[in-house]
Amino acid sequence: MTSMAPEERIGSHIKRAEQALLAAKNAACKPAAVTVPQYAALLWLAEKPGISAAALARLCGVTPPTMNTVLKNLQERGLIERTPHEWHRNVLETRLTEEGRAAMELADTGAVRVERALAAAFTEEERELFIALLGRCAEVLDAER
Protein backbone atom coordinates (compact mmCIF):
# COMPACT_ATOMS: atom_id res chain seq x y z
CA MET A 1 0.00 0.00 0.00
CA THR A 2 1.83 3.02 -1.28
CA SER A 3 -1.25 5.14 -0.74
CA MET A 4 -1.57 8.17 1.48
CA ALA A 5 -4.64 9.74 3.03
CA PRO A 6 -5.77 12.97 1.35
CA GLU A 7 -5.76 14.81 4.64
CA GLU A 8 -2.12 14.01 5.12
CA ARG A 9 -1.20 15.35 1.73
CA ILE A 10 0.01 18.89 2.11
CA GLY A 11 -0.84 19.40 -1.54
CA SER A 12 -4.54 19.02 -0.84
CA HIS A 13 -4.45 21.94 1.54
CA ILE A 14 -2.45 24.11 -0.81
CA LYS A 15 -4.89 23.40 -3.58
CA ARG A 16 -7.82 24.22 -1.36
CA ALA A 17 -6.32 27.56 -0.29
CA GLU A 18 -5.49 28.43 -3.87
CA GLN A 19 -9.03 27.63 -4.97
CA ALA A 20 -10.51 29.82 -2.27
CA LEU A 21 -8.10 32.58 -3.24
CA LEU A 22 -9.05 32.35 -6.89
CA ALA A 23 -12.75 32.37 -6.10
CA ALA A 24 -12.41 35.40 -3.84
CA LYS A 25 -10.32 37.34 -6.32
CA ASN A 26 -12.65 36.43 -9.13
CA ALA A 27 -15.56 37.84 -7.19
CA ALA A 28 -13.51 40.94 -6.42
CA CYS A 29 -12.71 41.47 -10.10
CA LYS A 30 -16.28 40.97 -11.20
CA PRO A 31 -17.34 44.64 -10.92
CA ALA A 32 -14.61 45.47 -13.43
CA ALA A 33 -15.74 42.60 -15.67
CA VAL A 34 -12.26 41.15 -15.87
CA THR A 35 -10.90 37.76 -14.91
CA VAL A 36 -8.09 37.26 -12.42
CA PRO A 37 -5.45 36.57 -15.11
CA GLN A 38 -6.65 39.64 -17.00
CA TYR A 39 -6.37 41.73 -13.84
CA ALA A 40 -2.86 40.45 -13.22
CA ALA A 41 -1.81 41.41 -16.72
CA LEU A 42 -3.40 44.86 -16.45
CA LEU A 43 -1.71 45.45 -13.11
CA TRP A 44 1.75 44.73 -14.49
CA LEU A 45 1.03 46.72 -17.63
CA ALA A 46 0.26 49.76 -15.53
CA GLU A 47 3.66 49.45 -13.91
CA LYS A 48 5.64 48.62 -17.04
CA PRO A 49 4.08 50.27 -20.09
CA GLY A 50 5.28 48.96 -23.44
CA ILE A 51 6.44 45.63 -22.07
CA SER A 52 6.59 42.68 -24.44
CA ALA A 53 4.10 39.83 -24.14
CA ALA A 54 6.82 37.33 -23.32
CA ALA A 55 8.19 39.47 -20.49
CA LEU A 56 4.67 40.01 -19.22
CA ALA A 57 4.13 36.25 -19.27
CA ARG A 58 7.21 35.79 -17.11
CA LEU A 59 6.00 38.35 -14.59
CA CYS A 60 2.58 36.73 -14.40
CA GLY A 61 4.02 33.25 -14.16
CA VAL A 62 2.42 31.84 -17.28
CA THR A 63 3.67 30.73 -20.68
CA PRO A 64 3.75 33.07 -23.70
CA PRO A 65 0.86 31.33 -25.51
CA THR A 66 -1.25 31.68 -22.39
CA MET A 67 -0.47 35.36 -22.16
CA ASN A 68 -1.26 35.64 -25.84
CA THR A 69 -4.76 34.31 -25.16
CA VAL A 70 -5.28 36.72 -22.30
CA LEU A 71 -4.01 39.70 -24.27
CA LYS A 72 -6.16 38.80 -27.26
CA ASN A 73 -9.25 38.98 -25.10
CA LEU A 74 -8.14 42.25 -23.52
CA GLN A 75 -7.44 43.76 -26.92
CA GLU A 76 -10.81 42.72 -28.30
CA ARG A 77 -12.41 44.56 -25.43
CA GLY A 78 -10.29 47.65 -26.01
CA LEU A 79 -8.54 47.54 -22.64
CA ILE A 80 -5.06 47.42 -24.18
CA GLU A 81 -3.41 48.33 -27.43
CA ARG A 82 -0.44 46.70 -29.08
CA THR A 83 1.89 48.52 -31.44
CA PRO A 84 5.02 47.31 -33.28
CA HIS A 85 8.32 48.18 -31.65
CA GLU A 86 10.35 50.87 -33.34
CA TRP A 87 13.48 48.77 -33.90
CA HIS A 88 12.63 45.20 -33.11
CA ARG A 89 9.88 44.75 -35.65
CA ASN A 90 9.00 41.38 -34.27
CA VAL A 91 8.19 42.80 -30.84
CA LEU A 92 4.80 44.24 -29.99
CA GLU A 93 4.63 46.92 -27.34
CA THR A 94 1.59 46.56 -25.15
CA ARG A 95 -0.01 49.46 -23.31
CA LEU A 96 -3.13 50.15 -21.30
CA THR A 97 -5.88 52.23 -22.87
CA GLU A 98 -7.77 54.73 -20.75
CA GLU A 99 -10.52 52.19 -20.39
CA GLY A 100 -7.99 49.56 -19.46
CA ARG A 101 -6.55 51.72 -16.70
CA ALA A 102 -9.98 52.35 -15.30
CA ALA A 103 -10.80 48.64 -15.30
CA MET A 104 -7.48 47.86 -13.63
CA GLU A 105 -8.09 50.41 -10.89
CA LEU A 106 -11.57 49.14 -10.24
CA ALA A 107 -10.42 45.54 -10.08
CA ASP A 108 -7.45 46.54 -7.95
CA THR A 109 -9.56 48.00 -5.18
CA GLY A 110 -11.40 44.69 -4.94
CA ALA A 111 -8.24 42.62 -5.11
CA VAL A 112 -6.48 44.72 -2.49
CA ARG A 113 -9.49 44.40 -0.23
CA VAL A 114 -9.20 40.63 -0.48
CA GLU A 115 -5.48 40.74 0.22
CA ARG A 116 -5.99 42.97 3.23
CA ALA A 117 -8.66 40.68 4.61
CA LEU A 118 -6.30 37.80 4.14
CA ALA A 119 -3.40 39.59 5.77
CA ALA A 120 -5.63 40.58 8.68
CA ALA A 121 -6.13 36.92 9.52
CA PHE A 122 -2.50 36.63 10.58
CA THR A 123 -0.12 38.31 12.95
CA GLU A 124 2.95 39.84 11.40
CA GLU A 125 4.99 36.94 12.68
CA GLU A 126 2.60 34.36 11.29
CA ARG A 127 2.50 36.09 7.96
CA GLU A 128 6.27 35.99 7.57
CA LEU A 129 6.42 32.38 8.65
CA PHE A 130 3.61 31.47 6.29
CA ILE A 131 5.35 33.10 3.33
CA ALA A 132 8.58 31.34 4.24
CA LEU A 133 6.81 27.98 4.36
CA LEU A 134 5.16 28.61 1.01
CA GLY A 135 8.50 29.59 -0.44
CA ARG A 136 10.08 26.39 0.80
CA CYS A 137 7.27 24.48 -0.87
CA ALA A 138 7.88 26.05 -4.24
CA GLU A 139 11.59 25.50 -3.87
CA VAL A 140 11.34 21.81 -3.01
CA LEU A 141 8.73 21.14 -5.68
CA ASP A 142 10.67 22.89 -8.40
CA ALA A 143 13.73 20.88 -7.44
CA GLU A 144 11.69 17.68 -7.61
CA ARG A 145 11.26 18.11 -11.32
Place this chain on the structure above:
Amino acid sequence: MTSMAPEERIGSHIKRAEQALLAAKNAACKPAAVTVPQYAALLWLAEKPGISAAALARLCGVTPPTMNTVLKNLQERGLIERTPHEWHRNVLETRLTEEGRAAMELADTGAVRVERALAAAFTEEERELFIALLGRCAEVLDAER
Protein backbone atom coordinates in the same frame (compact mmCIF):
# COMPACT_ATOMS: atom_id res chain seq x y z
CA MET B 1 -2.39 54.75 -3.25
CA THR B 2 -4.56 51.68 -2.95
CA SER B 3 -1.86 49.56 -4.54
CA MET B 4 0.15 46.88 -2.88
CA ALA B 5 3.49 45.37 -3.82
CA PRO B 6 3.25 41.85 -5.25
CA GLU B 7 5.74 40.57 -2.73
CA GLU B 8 3.51 41.68 0.12
CA ARG B 9 0.52 39.90 -1.30
CA ILE B 10 0.18 36.55 0.38
CA GLY B 11 -1.84 35.43 -2.61
CA SER B 12 1.20 35.64 -4.86
CA HIS B 13 3.05 33.15 -2.73
CA ILE B 14 0.10 30.78 -2.54
CA LYS B 15 -0.24 30.89 -6.29
CA ARG B 16 3.42 30.23 -6.77
CA ALA B 17 3.38 27.21 -4.44
CA GLU B 18 0.29 25.85 -6.14
CA GLN B 19 1.87 26.24 -9.55
CA ALA B 20 4.98 24.39 -8.46
CA LEU B 21 2.80 21.68 -6.95
CA LEU B 22 0.81 21.29 -10.12
CA ALA B 23 3.93 21.15 -12.27
CA ALA B 24 5.54 18.53 -10.03
CA LYS B 25 2.42 16.37 -9.89
CA ASN B 26 1.93 16.70 -13.60
CA ALA B 27 5.42 15.41 -14.21
CA ALA B 28 4.79 12.61 -11.73
CA CYS B 29 1.60 11.57 -13.53
CA LYS B 30 3.20 11.66 -16.96
CA PRO B 31 4.37 8.01 -16.98
CA ALA B 32 0.75 6.98 -16.53
CA ALA B 33 -0.32 9.38 -19.29
CA VAL B 34 -2.94 11.02 -17.12
CA THR B 35 -3.41 14.60 -16.01
CA VAL B 36 -3.54 15.65 -12.38
CA PRO B 37 -7.33 16.10 -12.34
CA GLN B 38 -7.69 12.70 -14.00
CA TYR B 39 -5.44 11.15 -11.38
CA ALA B 40 -7.44 12.74 -8.59
CA ALA B 41 -10.66 11.31 -10.00
CA LEU B 42 -9.14 7.86 -10.46
CA LEU B 43 -7.80 7.89 -6.91
CA TRP B 44 -11.20 8.62 -5.39
CA LEU B 45 -12.87 6.13 -7.71
CA ALA B 46 -10.58 3.41 -6.41
CA GLU B 47 -11.69 4.17 -2.89
CA LYS B 48 -15.39 4.66 -3.62
CA PRO B 49 -16.46 2.46 -6.54
CA GLY B 50 -19.82 3.31 -8.08
CA ILE B 51 -19.82 6.87 -6.81
CA SER B 52 -21.86 9.45 -8.71
CA ALA B 53 -20.17 12.12 -10.78
CA ALA B 54 -21.58 14.89 -8.62
CA ALA B 55 -20.28 13.31 -5.44
CA LEU B 56 -16.94 12.74 -7.09
CA ALA B 57 -16.88 16.40 -8.11
CA ARG B 58 -17.38 17.41 -4.49
CA LEU B 59 -14.54 15.17 -3.33
CA CYS B 60 -12.21 16.57 -5.95
CA GLY B 61 -13.24 20.14 -5.25
CA VAL B 62 -14.54 20.93 -8.72
CA THR B 63 -17.97 21.61 -10.22
CA PRO B 64 -20.09 18.85 -11.77
CA PRO B 65 -19.59 20.07 -15.36
CA THR B 66 -15.85 20.06 -14.79
CA MET B 67 -15.95 16.52 -13.51
CA ASN B 68 -18.10 15.63 -16.48
CA THR B 69 -15.35 16.82 -18.80
CA VAL B 70 -12.72 14.84 -16.94
CA LEU B 71 -14.83 11.69 -16.86
CA LYS B 72 -15.63 12.00 -20.54
CA ASN B 73 -11.93 11.94 -21.36
CA LEU B 74 -11.30 9.03 -19.01
CA GLN B 75 -14.16 7.07 -20.51
CA GLU B 76 -12.97 7.66 -24.06
CA ARG B 77 -9.66 6.20 -23.05
CA GLY B 78 -11.28 3.19 -21.42
CA LEU B 79 -10.01 3.92 -17.92
CA ILE B 80 -13.49 4.03 -16.40
CA GLU B 81 -16.94 2.73 -17.20
CA ARG B 82 -20.28 4.28 -16.36
CA THR B 83 -23.46 2.27 -15.91
CA PRO B 84 -26.98 3.40 -14.98
CA HIS B 85 -27.92 2.97 -11.36
CA GLU B 86 -30.34 0.19 -10.54
CA TRP B 87 -32.95 2.36 -8.84
CA HIS B 88 -32.04 5.95 -9.44
CA ARG B 89 -32.14 5.94 -13.20
CA ASN B 90 -30.74 9.44 -13.41
CA VAL B 91 -27.58 8.45 -11.63
CA LEU B 92 -24.63 6.94 -13.42
CA GLU B 93 -22.39 4.67 -11.44
CA THR B 94 -18.75 5.16 -12.29
CA ARG B 95 -16.13 2.49 -11.81
CA LEU B 96 -12.50 1.91 -12.67
CA THR B 97 -11.65 -0.55 -15.41
CA GLU B 98 -8.64 -2.82 -15.02
CA GLU B 99 -6.69 -0.43 -17.18
CA GLY B 100 -7.90 2.47 -15.09
CA ARG B 101 -6.72 0.86 -11.89
CA ALA B 102 -3.31 0.21 -13.38
CA ALA B 103 -3.01 3.83 -14.54
CA MET B 104 -4.10 5.07 -11.13
CA GLU B 105 -1.52 2.95 -9.35
CA LEU B 106 1.25 4.06 -11.64
CA ALA B 107 0.34 7.71 -11.24
CA ASP B 108 -0.07 7.25 -7.50
CA THR B 109 3.48 6.10 -6.96
CA GLY B 110 4.68 9.29 -8.62
CA ALA B 111 2.25 11.50 -6.75
CA VAL B 112 3.08 9.95 -3.40
CA ARG B 113 6.77 10.43 -4.12
CA VAL B 114 6.12 14.13 -4.64
CA GLU B 115 4.07 14.36 -1.46
CA ARG B 116 6.75 12.58 0.53
CA ALA B 117 9.43 14.90 -0.82
CA LEU B 118 7.25 17.83 0.15
CA ALA B 119 6.57 16.46 3.61
CA ALA B 120 10.26 15.81 4.13
CA ALA B 121 10.96 19.51 3.78
CA PHE B 122 9.18 20.21 7.07
CA THR B 123 9.35 19.06 10.65
CA GLU B 124 6.21 17.52 12.05
CA GLU B 125 5.54 20.71 13.94
CA GLU B 126 6.02 22.88 10.89
CA ARG B 127 3.79 20.66 8.83
CA GLU B 128 0.92 20.95 11.27
CA LEU B 129 1.35 24.67 11.54
CA PHE B 130 1.53 25.02 7.79
CA ILE B 131 -1.69 23.08 7.28
CA ALA B 132 -3.39 25.17 9.94
CA LEU B 133 -2.31 28.39 8.25
CA LEU B 134 -3.51 27.14 4.89
CA GLY B 135 -6.82 26.17 6.45
CA ARG B 136 -7.23 29.62 7.95
CA CYS B 137 -6.61 31.06 4.50
CA ALA B 138 -9.36 29.04 2.90
CA GLU B 139 -11.69 29.89 5.74
CA VAL B 140 -11.13 33.63 5.56
CA LEU B 141 -11.29 33.73 1.79
CA ASP B 142 -14.49 31.69 1.62
CA ALA B 143 -16.04 34.04 4.15
CA GLU B 144 -14.95 37.04 2.09
CA ARG B 145 -17.28 36.01 -0.67
Place this chain on the structure above:
DNA sequence: GAATGTATGTTAGAGCTCTAATGCATGCAA
Protein backbone atom coordinates in the same frame (compact mmCIF):
# COMPACT_ATOMS: atom_id res chain seq x y z
C1' DG C 1 -52.46 12.61 -6.24
C1' DA C 2 -50.09 17.17 -6.94
C1' DA C 3 -46.65 20.56 -5.76
C1' DT C 4 -42.40 21.51 -3.98
C1' DG C 5 -37.69 20.51 -3.06
C1' DT C 6 -33.39 18.29 -3.63
C1' DA C 7 -29.97 15.95 -6.24
C1' DT C 8 -28.06 14.36 -10.56
C1' DG C 9 -26.68 14.82 -15.25
C1' DT C 10 -25.95 17.36 -19.27
C1' DT C 11 -25.21 21.09 -22.76
C1' DA C 12 -23.56 25.65 -24.14
C1' DG C 13 -20.30 29.14 -23.98
C1' DA C 14 -16.36 31.70 -22.42
C1' DG C 15 -11.89 31.64 -20.82
C1' DC C 16 -7.37 29.86 -19.02
C1' DT C 17 -3.54 26.66 -19.38
C1' DC C 18 -0.12 23.79 -21.16
C1' DT C 19 3.18 21.46 -24.81
C1' DA C 20 4.83 21.38 -29.39
C1' DA C 21 5.91 23.42 -33.53
C1' DT C 22 6.63 27.24 -36.72
C1' DG C 23 8.09 31.73 -38.48
C1' DC C 24 10.48 35.94 -38.01
C1' DA C 25 13.89 39.28 -36.46
C1' DT C 26 18.11 40.56 -34.28
C1' DG C 27 22.81 40.05 -32.93
C1' DC C 28 27.06 37.59 -32.68
C1' DA C 29 30.69 34.76 -34.44
C1' DA C 30 33.30 32.10 -37.78
Place this chain on the structure above:
DNA sequence: TTGCATGCATTAGAGCTCTAACATACATTC
Protein backbone atom coordinates in the same frame (compact mmCIF):
# COMPACT_ATOMS: atom_id res chain seq x y z
C1' DT D 1 28.66 36.91 -45.64
C1' DT D 2 26.96 33.00 -43.81
C1' DG D 3 25.56 30.53 -40.06
C1' DC D 4 24.04 30.04 -35.30
C1' DA D 5 21.91 31.44 -31.08
C1' DT D 6 18.55 33.98 -28.83
C1' DG D 7 14.21 35.91 -28.19
C1' DC D 8 9.49 37.23 -29.61
C1' DA D 9 5.07 36.06 -31.59
C1' DT D 10 1.82 32.95 -33.15
C1' DT D 11 -0.85 28.73 -34.31
C1' DA D 12 -2.61 24.12 -33.33
C1' DG D 13 -4.37 20.95 -30.28
C1' DA D 14 -5.67 18.98 -25.96
C1' DG D 15 -7.51 19.61 -21.60
C1' DC D 16 -9.35 21.96 -17.38
C1' DT D 17 -12.39 25.31 -15.30
C1' DC D 18 -16.18 28.12 -14.41
C1' DT D 19 -21.25 30.12 -14.73
C1' DA D 20 -25.74 29.61 -16.53
C1' DA D 21 -29.35 27.06 -17.99
C1' DC D 22 -32.12 23.11 -18.62
C1' DA D 23 -33.82 18.34 -18.08
C1' DT D 24 -34.66 14.37 -15.29
C1' DA D 25 -35.67 11.65 -11.31
C1' DC D 26 -36.61 10.76 -6.68
C1' DA D 27 -38.49 12.32 -2.00
C1' DT D 28 -41.34 14.95 0.90
C1' DT D 29 -45.18 17.48 1.98
C1' DC D 30 -49.78 19.17 1.44
